[in-house]
Amino acid sequence: MNTHMLVELVGYFASLLVLISFLMTSVIRLRIVDSIGALIFAIYAVIIRSYPTALMNLALVGINMYYLYKLIKSPRQYAVITEEPGSASLAYFLNYYGADIKKCFPDFAFEKAGINAAYMVVHDTVPAGILLGQDHKDGNFEIFLDYATPQYRDCSVGEYLYAELSGKGIARISFPDAPVGHEEYLKKTGFVKEDGVYGKRL
Numbered sequence: 001m002n003t004h005m006l007v008e009l010v011g012y013f014a015s016l017l018v019l020i021s022f023l024m025t026s027v028i029r030l031r032i033v034d035s036i037g038a039l040i041f042a043i044y045a046v047i048i049r050s051y052p053t054a055l056m057n058l059a060l061v062g063i064n065m066y067y068l069y070k071l072i073k074s075p076r077q078y079a080v081i082t083e084e085p086g087s088a089s090l091a092y093f094l095n096y097y098g099a100d101i102k103k104c105f106p107d108f109a110f111e112k113a114g115i116n117a118a119y120m121v122v123h124d125t126v127p128a129g130i131l132l133g134q135d136h137k138d139g140n141f142e143i144f145l146d147y148a149t150p151q152y153r154d155c156s157v158g159e160y161l162y163a164e165l166s167g168k169g170i171a172r173i174s175f176p177d178a179p180v181g182h183e184e185y186l187k188k189t190g191f192v193k194e195d196g197v198y199g200k201r202l
Contacts, residue, residue, distance in 0.1 A: 007047050014041035028071055028154060035064040076123050076152075078160045083118040085132070090118055093127055101147055105179055108145050115144055119165070121157050129157035139171035146175065146182070158189045166202035174199040 017037030024030040038060040045054035083090045094101065094110060101108060110132075117135040121128045129148040135141050148157045165173065175198045178186055183198070191198040 007044065010040060010047070011044040014038075014044055026151065026153060028068065031064040031068050031071075035061050035068075038064070076156055078121050078123050078128065078157065080161055080164045081120045081122060083120050085115050085118050087118070090120065090130070093120065093130060097147070097149060100150065101145070104147065104181065105145060107177060107179065112144055114142075117141070119161060121148075121161050123152065128152040129161065131161055133173075135170070139169065141165065141170045141173045143173055143175040144177070155185065155188050158185070162189065162200065162202060170202060172199060172201050 014037050017033055017040065021030045021034035021037060024033065038057040042054045042057035042061070045051070045057060114134040115132050117133055119131045121130070127149065129152060130145065131143065131147075132145040133141055133143040146158065162173065175182075175186060175191065178198050186198045186200075189200070191200045193199075
């Protein structure tokens with residue numbers, strides 16, 4: 001493989017990263033991947049001596065870094081709404097995100113016996129996540145569904161909600177039937193696995 005072909009592959013790879021970034025639902029991930037793509041594109045442009053293209057891509061990197069800084073320094077403002085398990089708004093949410101919920105939690109069924117508590121987290125009135133389970137009224141809450149919409153999968157919804165639950169008389173939450181794909185999130189948000197069950201003290 002000659003040098004010219006290697007340089008062209010760098011350009012194609014940078015273009016691919018930029019395109020992939022626009023397929024991401026997370027704004028933070030979009031800006032990170034787009035920045036990497038733009039930086040590689042700037043290097044490619046310098047190699048082929050297309051300096052205006054290099055400057056434009058370096059400017060894009062700077063813009064992305066600026067907005068990433070703002071996103072990180074300005075945490076989202078959430079609110080939690082206590083829902084009735086049979087409410088119309090909850091039914092609409094579960095129906096709207098039904099396919100994604102099924103993909104993330106294949107064994108979840110709303111009809112599962114014991115659901116007596118539901119909490120919805122909203123960001124600027126936009127639903128960001130839902131928590132369904134059984135409140136045992138003794139300080140223990142058993143989770144059946146802990147779902148965040150694709151735009152809010154950075155652990156911030158869960159961290160906010162768990163902090164709010166501590167003010168509702170809940171001292172410990174557990175997720176006995178957590179799917180395999182959800183375990184990394186549980187570990188990041190402070191859950192510990194004991195006797196095969198993930199739990200967290202609030």
